[in-house]
Amino acid sequence: MTESKVWLITGASRGLGKAFTEAALAGGERVVAAARNVEPLEELAAKYPGHLLPLSMDVADRQGVFDGVERAAAAFGGLDIVVNNAGGMLYGMVEEATEEQIRAHLDVNFFGAVWVAQAVLPHLRARGGGRLLQVTSMGSGGGMATVGYYGAGKAALDSVSEALAMEVERFGIKVTNVQMGGYNTGLFTTGTTATEPLPHYQALRTEMEEMWGDTTGPEPETAAPVVMALAALPDPPRRLIVGSQSFDHVLEMDRAQTELYRSWEHLSRLAPG
Numbered sequence: 001m002t003e004s005k006v007w008l009i010t011g012a013s014r015g016l017g018k019a020f021t022e023a024a025l026a027g028g029e030r031v032v033a034a035a036r037n038v039e040p041l042e043e044l045a046a047k048y049p050g051h052l053l054p055l056s057m058d059v060a061d062r063q064g065v066f067d068g069v070e071r072a073a074a075a076f077g078g079l080d081i082v083v084n085n086a087g088g089m090l091y092g093m094v095e096e097a098t099e100e101q102i103r104a105h106l107d108v109n110f111f112g113a114v115w116v117a118q119a120v121l122p123h124l125r126a127r128g129g130g131r132l133l134q135v136t137s138m139g140s141g142g143g144m145a146t147v148g149y150y151g152a153g154k155a156a157l158d159s160v161s162e163a164l165a166m167e168v169e170r171f172g173i174k175v176t177n178v179q180m181g182g183y184n185t186g187l188f189t190t191g192t193t194a195t196e197p198l199p200h201y202q203a204l205r206t207e208m209e210e211m212w213g214d215t216t217g218p219e220p221e222t223a224a225p226v227v228m229a230l231a232a233l234p235d236p237p238r239r240l241i242v243g244s245q246s247f248d249h250v251l252e253m254d255r256a257q258t259e260l261y262r263s264w265e266h267l268s269r270l271a272p273g
Helices: 013-025 039-047 062-076 097-125 149-171 198-213 224-232 244-263
Strands: 006-010 028-035 052-056 081-084 089-091 128-136 173-180 192-194 239-242
Touching: 006 013, 006 062, 006 089, 006 097, 013 028, 013 039, 013 081, 013 224, 028 039, 028 062, 039 052, 052 062, 062 097, 081 097, 089 097, 089 149, 097 128, 097 149, 097 173, 097 192, 128 149, 128 224, 149 173, 173 244, 224 239, 239 244
Parallel strands: 006 028, 006 081, 028 052, 081 128, 089 192, 128 173, 173 239
Antiparallel strands: none
């Protein structure tokens, strides 16, 4: 019988994080579920005694993250799979956001993920390997009005995680950017900080809201089987788009970007570098 793995999942109290937690527990795994508010995890902890440890942790607090990871590793004797999922949304135009809003957003969506990665690597290395799944976004390849800072944080995490994957592969640690499509996670409601609107952007704001529409997307649990399968792969990809519609959309964006590069190739080639 295969021994169960130990998971650490951040942002585990709602949305994708909770769905991943439930899927891992249902598969017989042991999970440390980290969140700022662990109260929503109480019922799940009662259902899986000895297999789930709710852990109060704010990923924006670097020392708190390192202390929390130590408790997580001690709880079940190590760590095997880490899902860096905690995040939020800063909704608004680039000009509208305050310094406080921007820094608070990146403290969670980028720096928080970096702190978790730094804290867990010694434990994964001591284990002889493991998985680090960095939850980013299918839209992190390019910016879009009203969600520019969200895309920026995810793009930065994508980039640094690619570097990290190269750095730790020789230790048996596999890093994957899990580029999520749109799911009904509450990101645009409970997980959102909004800017103070400037009137100059009202027309564009209305256009974007019409484009987003009222569709909430599939339920988070529909994405969980992909993450479970990904975590079990002996040689996982460094990037994976999660979602059939998102996959098609990214391919179309890539084709459009390639065409754009080609249309200006003559200008690019004026320089020798």
